[in-house]
Amino acid sequence: xxxTVDEKQLLRxxxxxxxxxxxxxxxxxxxxxxxxxxxxxxxxxQAKTILLYASMGSEVETAPVxxxxxxxxxxxxxxxxxxxxQMVAQVYDPNRLVxxxxxxxEPAADCEAVPAEEIDLVLVPxxxxxxxxxxxxxxxxxxxxxxxxxxxxxVGWCREALLQDKVPAEPWDRPxxxxxxxxxxxxx
Numbered sequence: 708x709x710x711t712v713d714e715k716q717l718l719r720x721x722x723x724x725x726x727x728x729x730x731x732x733x734x735x736x737x738x739x740x741x742x743x744x745x746x747x748x749x750x751x752x753q754a755k756t757i758l759l760y761a762s763m764g765s766e767v768e769t770a771p772v773x774x775x776x777x778x779x780x781x782x783x784x785x786x787x788x789x790x791x792x793q794m795v796a797q798v799y800d801p802n803r804l805v806x807x808x809x810x811x812x813e814p815a816a817d818c819e820a821v822p823a824e825e826i827d828l829v830l831v832p833x834x835x836x837x838x839x840x841x842x843x844x845x846x847x848x849x850x851x852x853x854x855x856x857x858x859x860x861x862v863g864w865c866r867e868a869l870l871q872d873k874v875p876a877e878p879w880d881r882p883x884x885x886x887x888x889x890x891x892x893x894x895x
Contacts, residue, residue: 714875726765738768740889741864754827756782758796761812787813794849826859836865840882840895841874854881
């Protein structure tokens with residue numbers, strides 16, 4: 708019998724295969740469309756404090772969004788992974804990033820930490836999403852734990868080529884409020 712964990716692993720492999728078949732031009736066009744649509748959201752305009760993440764690998768590139776939000780005077784945060792699969796949001800300073808053992812960039816340990824209740828908007832990374840806002844993460848559960856504490860609105864962006872009918876989920880998995888694709892805003 709296939710468990711939810713098995714289903715998630717299978718879906719991760721399928722997504723990697725789809726991504727491997729995308730051309731560089733397709734990825735770039737997708738990135739540009741998603742970045743533009745995210746920055747145009749009214750939730751972004753209204754938010755004072757926004758938690759993003761530093762993209763890696765095949766993820767939609769976040770660097771232009773981080774820079775644009777800083778230029779707009781937003782308080783921009785990045786996650787820092789802690790022991791026990793916990794995370795904290797810290798102020799983003801492009802000159803004070805360190806590479807985590809998983810490969811992503813995160814704020815240095817002494818960067819200012821911001822309580823979850825002060826965050827207005829969270830851009831949640833995901834391998835893929837479905838139309839109900841459920842996401843397939845990388846398997847650590849960091850964001851599911853964090854979103855349980857955070858009162859801000861959550862957004863996930865997903866390339867249309869990766870949008871699923873249904874992502875396997877467990878009771879503790881947290882959906883996002885909005886899934887953004889190159890052409891759609893799917894509210895939940």
